[in-house]
Each structure stands twice: as structure tokens, then as C-alpha cells.
Amino acid sequence: MSKKLQQSLKKIFSTSKYVFDILRAMPADSHPMVMFSTAILAMQRESEFVKEYNSGKLKKNDYWAPTYEDGFNLLAKLPAIASFIYRLKYKNGDIIASDAKLDLGGNFAHMMGIAKPYDDVARMYFILHSDHESGNVSAHTGHLVASALSDLYYSISAMTNGLAGPLHGLANQEVLNWLHGVYDKMGGKIPTEEEMKKFVWDTLQSGQVIPGFGHAVLRKTDPRYMAQREFCLKHLPNDPLFKYVDLLFKVVPPILLEQGKAKNPWPNVDAQSGVIQWYYGLKEYDFYTVLFAVGRAFGVVANII
Ligand SMILES: CC(C)(COP(=O)(O)OP(=O)(O)OC[C@H]1O[C@@H](n2cnc3c(N)ncnc32)[C@H](O)[C@@H]1OP(=O)(O)O)[C@@H](O)C(=O)NCCC(=O)NCCS
Known part of the structure; x- marks a missing residue:
């Protein structure tokens, strides 16, 4: 990420x-994705796009400019909101304040309370999970909602809801x-x-x-799977869960081909990512899709702009 972009993100960090108050007020058993989506939607009142649109002076060709402002404001806040949800829900509400000296991945790892190299895991995770082809449910939903001129808060909250499904x-x-x-079942x-x-x-x-x-x-092995696999081979080659994933990479595609239904028998980004989070101590699976959502928002916001 360029220095200039990082500085702009820090300014509006x-x-x-009130966003944290809303999250604190939610029932303790709310799914982290519901909390994340709610926090984003709650901030809709801050939309620059809406302010300018309501002024009656915004020309169609200039819609992108306040949308860009909204994008910056929103993306800068997502890591802090995500880590707040994590600490609130799973770490007795022991919140860690952000450290503006750190870059986005570093600050996220710091606010999560997870030591190095989790900062690198966060950078890799957010980059790999940003939008890649716009046809998937979350990216498509974000676009669809934005096409009604609903601002980025509405669209990214909706994107999050689409991402929350088990097939995505x-x-x-x-x-x-x-x-x-x-x-x-295997007793470890x-x-x-x-x-x-x-088992398959x-x-x-x-x-x-x-x-x-x-x-x-x-229609082939997801390159994001391969990037994470490389990371695992380097950092956690002997981890038992990674060994399971490695074995699945070998046995599942021929089985899906034999079954003859799936058009693509190869692993996707999700086959590998949880194992890495688990290895670095993030054992609350319910939270994994929030991490995906932070990354995906970067791609979808860019595409909407
Ligand atoms: C991603 C996914 C939803 C794509 O769905 P799709 O575009 O309908 O996929 P296909 O056209 O290949 O599906 C054709 C058939 O193969 C089946 N199929 C596809 N992937 C399969 C899988 N991983 N395991 C078993 N069956 C699968 C589908 O359920 C469908 O069956 P149906 O005809 O009985 O409804 C699907 O592959 C899936 O459910 N994968 C597992 C969940 C997952 O990993 N999601 C994350 C995606 S990034």
C-alpha cells in the first residue's frame, strides 16, 4: 500500500x-457477521455521498467523488471494528487501542492481540480476499445495491450479508x-x-x-489457495490440520470428478484459510468470515467507485 494512501487512511481512522455502543448493546450470541454488518449500516448517517446528493447540486459524472470519500472513511474503520468485535465477543471485552504508527495489517494484528507474524497473515489475508471477479455473491450484491444509488454503507453492509452464507x-x-x-474421528x-x-x-x-x-x-485450483498453501509450506509444514488440508487437495478432486456433478473439482480460497488462522491462535471459527469481509470490502469499494 502506498505511503500516501496509508496516511490518508490513518487520518480518518x-x-x-456510537458504533461501539451499538455493538456492545447487541445480544452476546449475535454472530460476528451480523455485528459487522450492523456496525457498517449504523454509520450510514456519515455518508458524504448522501449529503452531496441531497444538496441537489451533485452531477451524475461526479457521483464517484463523494463515493470515494465514503470508501476511504469506511475502509479505514473496518479493521478497528472487526478487531473490536473479536475482543468484545471472545476476550471479555478487553479492547486494545489502535496504534497509528503501524500499517493496516500491523495495526489489525496489534488490535487483535496476536503476535507476529500475524501482521503478515493479516496483510496476505486482506489482499487475497479482496474482490477478484465481481461475479461472486458478495461482490455482485455490493454492486447491485450500489446500482440503486444506495451509498457505500448500504452496499457494503449488504455485501457482508451475502458473504455470510455457508456456500460463500x-x-x-x-x-x-x-x-x-x-x-x-481419527483421534488426532x-x-x-x-x-x-x-470420509469425503x-x-x-x-x-x-x-x-x-x-x-x-x-475452473482450476484457486490461485489464492495456492498462495496460502505456499505460506503454509513455509511457516507450518508440520501442522496436523495443514497435513489434513494437503491430503484433501490430493483426494477430493478425483472424487468430485468421479461423482460428476461439480463443474470445478479444485480447492478454493476457503479450503486453506481457516487452518492458518487456527495455527496463529484465532480459534473462534465464527469470526473467520469477518476477516474475509474486511478484505473483500477493499475490492468491492474500489469496483463500485
Ligand atoms: C462454490 C459453489 C457454491 C459453486 O456452486 P455452483 O456454481 O452451483 O457449482 P457447480 O455448477 O459446479 O455445481 C454443480 C453441482 O455440483 C455440486 N457441487 C459443486 N461443488 C461441490 C462440492 N464442493 N461438493 C459437493 N458437490 C459440489 C453442486 O452442489 C451442484 O449440485 P446439484 O446439481 O445437485 O445442485 C459450490 O462449488 C459449493 O457448494 N462449494 C462448497 C462450498 C464452498 O467452498 N464455497 C466457497 C466458494 S469460494
Whole structure:
């Protein structure tokens, strides 16, 4: 990220207290994605686009300018809102203040309270999860809502709601849940190829999808999966869950091909990402899709502008 962009983001970093008050007032069992979407929507009153539009002087060709302002304001606040939700929900509300000397990934890791190299994990995660082809549910939803001239707060909140489904962004949470199911069944030992194949077939035969595999648009292994795989091979090659994922990469595609339904039998971004979060101590899977949403918002905001 350029120095100039980082400075602009830092200037508008602070999030108004009322947003945190709203989050604190929500029932303790609210899903983190609901909290994230609510916080974004609550800030709609701050929209520069709405102010200028309501002035009656905004020309169509200039819509992008206050939208750009809204984008900056919103994106700068998302890491602080996400980490606030995490600390509120899972760390007894022990909130860590932001440190403006750090870059976005560094500050996020700091506010989450997770040591290095989690700052690098955050940078990688946000970049890889930003929008990649605009046809997926979250990006499409963001565009659709913005096409009604609803401002970025409405559109990014809606984007978040689309991402929250198990066939989309929540798949990263599903993968971990599913992997832990295998892990518990195997008593923690690394399954043989045959045992893993059986587990995959059992899942398919029970009428479920294999989370983390398949894609609506891609027809090959997701490059974002490969980037995360490289990271795992470097930083956590001996992690048992990574070994499971590695084994799945080998056994699932031939099974999906044999089953003959999925147009793309290869792993997607979600197959690998939860394992990395788990390894660095972020064990609350419910939170994983919020991380996805922070990254995705960068891509969708850019596309809407
Ligand atoms: C991503 C996904 C929703 C794309 O859906 P899609 O565009 O309809 O995919 P396809 O056209 O390949 O689907 C054709 C059939 O294959 C099935 N299929 C696709 N991926 C599958 C998977 N991973 N496991 C089992 N079946 C799968 C579909 O459910 C569909 O079955 P149906 O005809 O009985 O409805 C789908 O691949 C999926 O459910 N994957 C698992 C969830 C996941 O990882 N989501 C994150 C995506 S980034």
C-alpha cells in the first residue's frame, strides 16, 4: 500500500463511539457477521455521498467523488471494528487501542492481540480476499445495491450479508468445522489416503457439499489457495490440520470428478484459510468470515467507485 494512501487512511481512522455502543448493546450470541454488518449500516448517517446528493447540486459524472470519500472513511474503520468485535465477543471485552504508527495489517494484528507474524497473515489475508471477479455473491450484491444509488454503507453492509452464507464466505468456517470432525474421528492421527477418501464420500453421500472445493467461476485450483498453501509450506509444514488440508487437495478432486456433478473439482480460497488462522491462535471459527469481509470490502469499494 502506498505511503500516501496509508496516511490518508490513518487520518480518518477513528471510529465514532456510537458504533461501539451499538455493538456492545447487541445480544452476546449475535454472530460476528451480523455485528459487522450492523456496525457498517449504523454509520450510514456519515455518508458524504448522501449529503452531496441531497444538496441537489451533485452531477451524475461526479457521483464517484463523494463515493470515494465514503470508501476511504469506511475502509479505514473496518479493521478497528472487526478487531473490536473479536475482543468484545471472545476476550471479555478487553479492547486494545489502535496504534497509528503501524500499517493496516500491523495495526489489525496489534488490535487483535496476536503476535507476529500475524501482521503478515493479516496483510496476505486482506489482499487475497479482496474482490477478484465481481461475479461472486458478495461482490455482485455490493454492486447491485450500489446500482440503486444506495451509498457505500448500504452496499457494503449488504455485501457482508451475502458473504455470510455457508456456500460463500462462511465456507472457511465450515472447512474448519468439517476438518475437526475428521480430526476427532481419527483421534488426532493423520488419516491414510483411504480413510480420508471414505470420509469425503461419507460427506457427499450424506447430501452435503465438500466445503472449500468448487467455484462458480474458476475452473482450476484457486490461485489464492495456492498462495496460502505456499505460506503454509513455509511457516507450518508440520501442522496436523495443514497435513489434513494437503491430503484433501490430493483426494477430493478425483472424487468430485468421479461423482460428476461439480463443474470445478479444485480447492478454493476457503479450503486453506481457516487452518492458518487456527495455527496463529484465532480459534473462534465464527469470526473467520469477518476477516474475509474486511478484505473483500477493499475490492468491492474500489469496483463500485
Ligand atoms: C462454490 C459453489 C457454491 C459453486 O456452486 P455452483 O456454481 O452451483 O457449482 P457447480 O455448477 O459446479 O455445481 C454443480 C453441482 O455440483 C455440486 N457441487 C459443486 N461443488 C461441490 C462440492 N464442493 N461438493 C459437493 N458437490 C459440489 C453442486 O452442489 C451442484 O449440485 P446439484 O446439481 O445437485 O445442485 C459450490 O462449488 C459449493 O457448494 N462449494 C462448497 C462450498 C464452498 O467452498 N464455497 C466457497 C466458494 S469460494
